[in-house]
Amino acid sequence: KQEVTQIPAALSVPEGENLVLNCSFTDSAIYNLQWFRQDPGKGLTSLLLIQSSQREQTSGRLNASLDKSSGRSTLYIAASQPGDSATYLCAVLYSGGGADGLTFGKGTHLIIQP
């Protein structure tokens, strides 16, 4: 079964620190990998999308990397702010004849302490 795993499940750090969220996936046959942010009771906001042929994507203080061969991705957040507090979800679009939809991890619940 194609799965996506995120570690840690929860993380609390002081404001200003740099941090890394991890995502692993079981099958390297992917089209792309996306990182989403979800605020409580709200929808998902796409942060970064990395194509299978790419190694990383950057947007502002966010940098996402992809190592398809090892089945891993990281989301690096620089100079964290309280407004970054949210749940961060990693999602993979598998290409191996699977469904049209994304396979999500269970997310990392991030708290940035002021």
Place this chain on the structure above:
Amino acid sequence: AAGVIQSPRHLIKEKRETATLKCYPIPRHDTVYWYQQGPGQDPQFLISFYEKMQSDKGSIPDRFSAQQFSDYHSELNMSSLELGDSALYFCASSPRTGEHRATNEKLFFGSGTQLSVL
């Protein structure tokens, strides 16, 4: 910028009732996806539509059906509701350049419909 609009925002139903959820994609997005997110769970793909035709099916129960209309909005119809159907239902849209899966496009999600089955 226009976003994906879902209605209603909240819905309370009793067991065995029916429910209809609506989704209005971003203008010029021709692909719609439905996801179900149970409490504390990750979103699960239900079904997708491209150009008003069903594109793919995920873990959608037989009690549920969906369609995409000529104006590209989509409706998810849920019958014989069960307690376990209580969840946040998301709709997402994306542009698609052809008949194949949207492998290069971000998905834009709506704020979801919170369905509670009592």
